[in-house]
Amino acid sequence: MQVAIVGIFLLLFIAFLDLGRAILLPVVAAVVMGAVLEPVSRRLQRFGVPRLLFATGVIGVLLAVVYLGLVLLADPIGAAVKDAPAIIAAIKSRFEELRDNVAAIRYLHGLVSDGETRLNLDFASLVKPALVFLTPALGQLVVFFATLFLFLVDQSTLRQRLILLFPTRAARLRAMHMLRDINESLIRYIGAVTIINFGVGTVTGLGLYLLQFPNPVFWGGAAFICNFIPYIGPTFIVASFLIVGLITYPTIGQALLVPGLFVCLTTIEGQAVTPNVIGHNFRTSALAAFLSLAFWAWLWGPVGAFLSLPLLIIATVVVGHLLPSKRLDLPE
Numbered sequence: 001m002q003v004a005i006v007g008i009f010l011l012l013f014i015a016f017l018d019l020g021r022a023i024l025l026p027v028v029a030a031v032v033m034g035a036v037l038e039p040v041s042r043r044l045q046r047f048g049v050p051r052l053l054f055a056t057g058v059i060g061v062l063l064a065v066v067y068l069g070l071v072l073l074a075d076p077i078g079a080a081v082k083d084a085p086a087i088i089a090a091i092k093s094r095f096e097e098l099r100d101n102v103a104a105i106r107y108l109h110g111l112v113s114d115g116e117t118r119l120n121l122d123f124a125s126l127v128k129p130a131l132v133f134l135t136p137a138l139g140q141l142v143v144f145f146a147t148l149f150l151f152l153v154d155q156s157t158l159r160q161r162l163i164l165l166f167p168t169r170a171a172r173l174r175a176m177h178m179l180r181d182i183n184e185s186l187i188r189y190i191g192a193v194t195i196i197n198f199g200v201g202t203v204t205g206l207g208l209y210l211l212q213f214p215n216p217v218f219w220g221g222a223a224f225i226c227n228f229i230p231y232i233g234p235t236f237i238v239a240s241f242l243i244v245g246l247i248t249y250p251t252i253g254q255a256l257l258v259p260g261l262f263v264c265l266t267t268i269e270g271q272a273v274t275p276n277v278i279g280h281n282f283r284t285s286a287l288a289a290f291l292s293l294a295f296w297a298w299l300w301g302p303v304g305a306f307l308s309l310p311l312l313i314i315a316t317v318v319v320g321h322l323l324p325s326k327r328l329d330l331p332e
Helices: 001-020 022-048 051-082 083-098 103-111 123-163 168-208 216-225 232-248 252-282 284-320
Strands: none
Touching: 001 022, 001 252, 001 284, 022 051, 022 123, 022 284, 051 123, 083 284, 168 216, 168 252, 168 284, 216 232, 232 252, 232 284
16 A cells, blocks of 8 residues: 555656746746755855845856857857758758768658759748747746745745754754755866867867867867757757758768767767766666666656756765665675
């Protein structure tokens, strides 16, 4: 009966997370980011910097980053829309090289057959789903920034009230240690992942520059940002490299070189560097990390994939405090 009750609760909780995605996703993302920034706010407060000023500065920096990203994306997107016919023609010419050998390419070649272009761009059909996506996304951004601002301003009070919810002194001490360990673990995780992804972005930018790929600095920065989203982000970068490579390079072999090298780079990073760093510092297995990624990406999309490892680290810390493990000498 207890197993059935727990199972029903988990199913209802997952349904709650799914139905409340529009509000829970920005709130959880803001709380995780606020937990990472809380030690910085506490240290600055010792030097006389009020929490209100710190929270205002954080929101200002984030808004500036969003604005800068929009500015950097405006030119490539505008150029792509303007040169769409030329891009389609370039991709068509690349596919024509293999149309007699590969059945799939032959089928794609039929979409842009000689004398009649059947691969038309219906901008109305592209704009409508974009607006459907952007409308709730803008609302979620407002919720995210508002929650993050208020969380940074009132975090000390919220922390005290959370600790006082526990009835005994021992339980309050455990809650204090738990919150401290969560903050430290999240800071170490974000720092380690940022350093790793910065290395990936730097190597990618240098490699693109040597291969005479267009806008190597932009694509290096895109690789750095997208690599924060495991699997999904690198896949997007590989697809982008393939499309741009088909337009830029004269042969398909050269076009496949850049995404192939990036796949090798991210494979080394994902299979050798990150698992060793994350597993060694946070006591999480690769299987648990993958299952967490799959679950949160399925539930909350790319943002859920970004939050998967921080949420796993939080859960690991909480379980470690509530259910301390006892060392057992198991037979070999």
